[in-house]
Amino acid sequence: xxxxxxxxxxxxxxxxxxxxxxxxxxxxxxxxxxxxxxxxxxxxxxxxxxxxxxxxxxxxxxxxxxxxxxxxxxxxxxxxxxxxxxxxxxxxxxxxxxxxxxxxxxxxxxxxxxxxxxxxxxxxxxxxxxxxxxxxxxxxxxxxxxxxxxxxxxxxxxxxxxxxxxxxxxxxxxxxxxxxxxxxxxxxxxxxxxxxxxxxxxxxxxxxxxxxxxxxxxxxxxxxxxxxxxxxxxx
Numbered sequence: 001x002x003x004x005x006x007x008x009x010x011x012x013x014x015x016x017x018x019x020x021x022x023x024x025x026x027x028x029x030x031x032x033x034x035x036x037x038x039x040x041x042x043x044x045x046x047x048x049x050x051x052x053x054x055x056x057x058x059x060x061x062x063x064x065x066x067x068x069x070x071x072x073x074x075x076x077x078x079x080x081x082x083x084x085x086x087x088x089x090x091x092x093x094x095x096x097x098x099x100x101x102x103x104x105x106x107x108x109x110x111x112x113x114x115x116x117x118x119x120x121x122x123x124x125x126x127x128x129x130x131x132x133x134x135x136x137x138x139x140x141x142x143x144x145x146x147x148x149x150x151x152x153x154x155x156x157x158x159x160x161x162x163x164x165x166x167x168x169x170x171x172x173x174x175x176x177x178x179x180x181x182x183x184x185x186x187x188x189x190x191x192x193x194x195x196x197x198x199x200x201x202x203x204x205x206x207x208x209x210x211x212x213x214x215x216x217x218x219x220x221x222x223x224x225x226x227x228x229x230x231x232x233x234x235x
Contacts, residue, residue, distance in 0.1 A: 041075050048152050049073045055121075055153065057139055059087055059163035062131050064121070064139065066152065076149070079129045079140035087137050088114045089163035090182030091197040094153050107143045108150040112159055115177050115201055121159075122146060168235045172225040174207045180235075181206070184225060187233050188213070 051069030057078070058065070064076045081087035092112040101109030106123015123143040124130070130142055141149065168180045177200050185198035185206055194209040207223040214221045219229075 041077060044074045053153055053157055055149075055157060055159040057087070057121075057159065057161045059089070059161065062133075064141065064149075066149065076141055076145045077131050079124070079132050079134045081135050081137040082133050085136040086166075086179065087135070087139060087161060087163060088117070088119055088179050088182070088200065089161045089166065090114070090179065090185075090200045092159045092161065092199070094155055094157040094159060097150060097153075097155065106141075106146060108146045110146070110150060110153060113199075115199070121149065165235070168225075168230040168233075169227070171227065172202055172230070174202055174204070174223060176202050183235050184210075184230070184233070187235050 049066060049068030051071075053073075054067045054070070056065045056067065057063075057080075059080045062078050062080055064078045065072055066074045066076075092114055094110055095113040096109075096111040098109040098111070100107060101120075101122065104125055106125060108123050110121040112119050112121070117137065119137055119139075121139040121141060123146040124140040126134070126140075127142050129135070129140060134140070163179075166179050166183050168183060170180065172181055172184055179200060181202045182198045182200040184202075185194055185196075185200075188194035188206070188209045189198065191213070193213050194206065196205050210225055211221050211223045213219075214223075225233075
């Protein structure tokens with residue numbers, strides 16, 4: 001009985017050691033994969049863009065594109081906001097950059113001038129989330145990628161975020177902000193009534209664009225976008 005008991009203990013400890021080693025090697029292997037393979041897109045530029053840089057983020061595809069003088073330079077896979085905490089669509093600018101901004105934000109932070117919250121492009125300590133709708137609204141990149149992008153985008157770089165269509169449910173009027181305002185502004189730009197950025201702020205220029213649309217379509221000139229008008233716009 002004693003010999004059987006000893007053998008059972010030996011088997012138990014052997015299995016436990018194997019499981020522990022598997023876990024350790026799995027973690028090490030995953031970190032290696034994060035740096036070398038995870039979320040990588042092959043056959044792309046390794047050097048910095050030589051022209052004026054701009055960024056386009058495509059939420060539906062979970063892709064960040066870097067442009068140089070209007071020409072596509074490089075693409076990265078990213079993670080974006082969950083349904084309950086969506087990434088803000090609109091036309092923003094890089095307004096500040098920082099290193100090791102906080103726990104969970106990876107090695108770099110690239111802040112955007114979204115007026116209703118703190119949003120940015122950053123690294124992550126959850127590389128497995130890349131390619132998913134996983135964040136609280138920010139754009140996540142693997143650390144290796146955001147470190148490269150960090151060096152390429154100066155303060156002021158335009159960042160256009162294109163997203164899944166947001167249904168405008170509220171009345172939009174002067175001095176309110178939100179992603180639905182950005183959707184309205186993009187529609188007004190598409191129709192030729194607005195020349196400024198879709199910055200999510202219903203300012204005087206946006207109000208004037210709405211009034212111009214109302215005047216040309218024999219509508220009451222209020223500068224206010226009702227639900228009925230949003231439906232007319234298809235937003």
